[in-house]
Amino acid sequence: MAATKLAKYQEMRDFAQTAEPSGDDARVVPSKALRFVIQKHAASHLHFDLRLEYDGTFRSWAVPKGPSLDPSDRRLAMEVEDHPLDYGDFEGTIPKGQYGGGTLILWDRGYWAPEQGFEKIGQALAKGELKFVMEGERMHGSWVIVRTKRDSRGKASWLLIKHRDEGAIEGNSSGPTDDHRSVASGRTMTEITNGKGRAATPFMTANGAAAGSVWQSDRDDSAPAGLITPTKTKVSTTKTKTVAAL
Numbered sequence: 208m209a210a211t212k213l214a215k216y217q218e219m220r221d222f223a224q225t226a227e228p229s230g231d232d233a234r235v236v237p238s239k240a241l242r243f244v245i246q247k248h249a250a251s252h253l254h255f256d257l258r259l260e261y262d263g264t265f266r267s268w269a270v271p272k273g274p275s276l277d278p279s280d281r282r283l284a285m286e287v288e289d290h291p292l293d294y295g296d297f298e299g300t301i302p303k304g305q306y307g308g309g310t311l312i313l314w315d316r317g318y319w320a321p322e323q324g325f326e327k328i329g330q331a332l333a334k335g336e337l338k339f340v341m342e343g344e345r346m347h348g349s350w351v352i353v354r355t356k357r358d359s360r361g362k363a364s365w366l367l368i369k370h371r372d373e374g375a376i377e378g379n380s381s382g383p384t385d386d387h388r389s390v391a392s393g394r395t396m397t398e399i400t401n402g403k404g405r406a407a408t409p410f411m412t413a414n415g416a417a418a419g420s421v422w423q424s425d426r427d428d429s430a431p432a433g434l435i436t437p438t439k440t441k442v443s444t445t446k447t448k449t450v451a452a453l
C-alpha cells in the first residue's frame with residue numbers, strides 16, 4: 208500500500224546519487240499518534256516541507272515562505288508527492304543536479320491530530336480542507352490547510368493558516384524562523400552542508416541513537432496526549448477526545 212503511494216517519489220530520484228531514503232526499508236517505529244516533520248530545504252528556491260503522517264506515508268507540501276504563527280498570514284503550500292516515513296529523519300545534502308539538490312535541516316517535528324469533524328483524514332484531504340493541531344518544538348496549536356486550486360496537470364495549491372489560539376503570535380509575519388538550528392542535531396544549515404557536528408537523533412526510525420536518548424520518551428504512546436493539551440490549544444473537550452481516539 209505504502210509502496211504504491213511512493214511510486215512517484217521513487218521515480219523522481221536516483222538512489223545511487225542521493226542519500227535520501229528509498230522508502231524500501233522497514234526501520235520505521237510504529238506510533239499510535241500521528242507524527243509530523245517540517246524540513247527547511249535550501250534547494251534552488253528556499254522552502255519549508257510540511258509532512259503529515261497519514262496511512263503509512265507522509266502527505267507533503269512545499270511551503271515557500273514557511274508556516275507563520277500569525278493567523279492573518281495565508282501561506283501558500285504546494286502539494287508534492289507522498290514521502291516515505293523514514294524521510295522524517297533525513298537531514299543532509301542532496302547533490303547538485305539531483306531532484307531537490309541542496310541542504311535540508313529538520314526544522315520541527317512532533318505529533319499532529321485532526322480536529323473534531325476532520326477525523327476522517329483521507330476524506331478531509333480529498334475534499335480539500337483539514338483542520339488539525341500540531342505540537343512540536345516550533346509549531347503549537349491549531350491550523351487549517353485548505354486547497355485553493357488544481358492546475359491542468361493535477362498539481363494542487365493549498366493555503367496553510369494558523370488559527371487564533373494560545374500558539375498564535377500576532378505580527379509574526381515572517382514565520383517562526385528564529386535561528387534555524389536543527390531540532391534533531393542542533394546544527395545550522397551551513398554546518399550540515401559542511402558535514403560538521405553531530406548526527407540527527409532519530410524520531411521515526413529505530414537506528415541511530417541508543418535507547419535512553421532524549422527521544423525515547425516521545426515514543427511512549429502516552430506522550431502525544433500530554434503534548435497536545437487542551438490548555439495549549441483552547442479546544443478542550445473536542446481535542447481531548449480526538450487525541451484519546453488515536
Ligand code: MN
Nearest residue numbers: 248256269307
Ligand atoms: Mn523540499
